[in-house]
Amino acid sequence: MRPEILFPLFAPISSLPGLGPRLGKLAERLAGPHVVDLLWHKPSGLIDRMAVGSIAEAPDGRVVTLTVRVDGHAPPVQANRPYRIRCTDHTGMMDLVFFHVKGDWLGKKLPVGQKITVSGKAERFNGQLQIVHPDYYGPAEDSPPLAKVEPTYPLTGGLNPKPLRTAIQAALARAPDMPEWQDAAWLKRQGWPEWKSALTTLHCPETERDIDPNGPARARLAFDELLANQLALALVRWHQRRLSGREVTGDGRLRAKVAAALPYTLTGAQQRSLADIYADMGQPVRMLRLLQGDVGSGKTVVALMAMLNAVETGAQAALMAPTEILARQHADSLAPLADAAGVRLAILTGRDKGKARQAVLDRLLSGEIDILVGTHAIFQEDVAFRDLALAVIDEQHKFGVHQRLQLAAKGRGVDTLVMTATPIPRTLTLTAYGDMDVSRLDEKPPGRQPVKTLVMPAAEKLDEVVHSLPRAIRNGQRIYWVCPLVEESETVDLAAATFRHATLREFLGDRVGLVHGKMKGAEKDAVMAAFAEGQLDVLVATTVIEVGVNVPEATIMVIEHAERFGLAQLHQLRGRVGRGTGASTCLLLYERPLGETARARLETMRDTEDGFIIAEKDLELRGAGEVLGTRQSGLPEFRLADVTVHGELLAAARDDAQLIIDRDPELEKPRGQALRVLLYLFERDAAVKYLRSG
Known part of the structure; x- marks a missing residue:
């Protein structure tokens, strides 16, 4: 309560x-x-209201406060003209100017002969001082003392500063x-x-x-908010640690078979991450680990090895992806390795219906399936495992914490491994995933080709790019062509993509496909599959192709209006190419004029392929509100703290939260009781349910 x-x-x-x-x-x-x-x-x-002794002393362009006498009213002769009130003092004249005023309301409010106090921005018009729509006016003897300094706030259409301040x-x-x-x-x-x-x-x-933001008042309030965030995460983590887990340590036989079947050896980063995961799984508490890896850093193989560790003990594992196309892709890439190890793998998505679906459910319950790959369909109540020991969740930010817990509830002491291909800056990892241990894959597997990135103005280069495509297609290359996000409007996005699709078809023939957000899932999958199988040479798309599609033959990525995309998005899109053995290119076409931020984004893309460097740069350019905003749901939105400014306070809040949990995990002592109020104040109520009532 x-x-x-x-x-x-x-x-x-x-x-x-x-x-x-x-x-x-x-x-x-x-x-x-x-x-x-x-x-x-x-x-x-802030508005600084300068008190001015007389009309003659009022500086042009400043907000001033004056005491004057009302001398006369000049109502407008035409509807669209202003209403003027002439005022004077011992040094001269000035006008108060109002637009769209109805009736004689101002005549009653400011009668001729009355002494008034007025405040607003002074400006000269035809040599005459005037204040247009003063912020304040009223009888001089009744005037409240006006604040010399007044805060200004962000507004929304229809809401004026005065009622908001009140x-x-x-x-x-x-x-x-x-x-x-x-x-x-x-x-x-x-x-x-x-x-x-x-x-x-x-x-x-x-x-x-x-x-x-660094002043004492704002810093204090920012720290309160960060502490509420870190304490809530620490409570969830403490609660997880107390739930009994199980020690899962396989004998290595299946992993050895897969390692022998791989055409390469694992990178140092993959081996380090696996060592962390095996150590966690061997503990009697539940694992909750985040695996961060850039596009193409080999997360799927790490996930498979972790799942095999569970299967070696006679238990089962599940891998969950946010979309059907991604789930099928995981299943396709894991199937040959699972076969090599003699492991039984199956897939379950929303498309599976009737007898086929029932057959998978029966085999899952009897233990004939070792690894299940699927989508949200795995959450459904009738999906039951014989003995689930490890849940792997891909692209965590597409799922909420409650879904993570739902999957873990389908077994006994289930370990959870969460993966993301969106590199997250270190500070944001703390705010969003502070309840998890983190491993990072910061090396590319051998054989991954670097992608050459070119930044060019569309006005001069678009035709040249289009005319270079037939040669690339004759050489067996496939091309992604991404159209921009326009004002978050699906209809305009669609128009841009449809137009580009039509012009490319006219030039290249009918082996040009189109995918966009308005298509049904099955339609989208069919076009993607045709591109992957080589029935299409060019795929025109809105940003729906951002996550996870794997087409090794695709070696050219063209992004129109690249200046409209965020850095993280550009990086994700570029990661769609460079997945095979051929040299790959990413062309970023921009429209002039380029703003400072857009220029910095495109230069970063040209200069580096390291997702972690890009993520830090993105945070620096956009600020946390944007990086944490709508595009990455699941990350917290801060109102008083700004992690680009308050990074050190965030680290201090994390340490403090840990200390609080060590000393008073149930928040029962006097400071603990006050901290309960803090959690409710910042609506981190969910964390309080982990405590005994008190």
């Missing part, structure tokens, strides 16, 4: 003064559904005094304020430092 002290902060956002039902919906879209979400909506800048100040007034969850000595050493004081400084700033 959420602690009572937090009830005011988790009231609906629309309950705040200044919002009401209509603006409440807009505020919810901007920040979130609860009062607390407005406290996390941080200022993006609501944020009301949210601040509802913030209770919290029990201190930070270590007193650490707070003192950092020179940080207490929680409520930090929030007040952030939303009532007096200088730039008050809203600076």
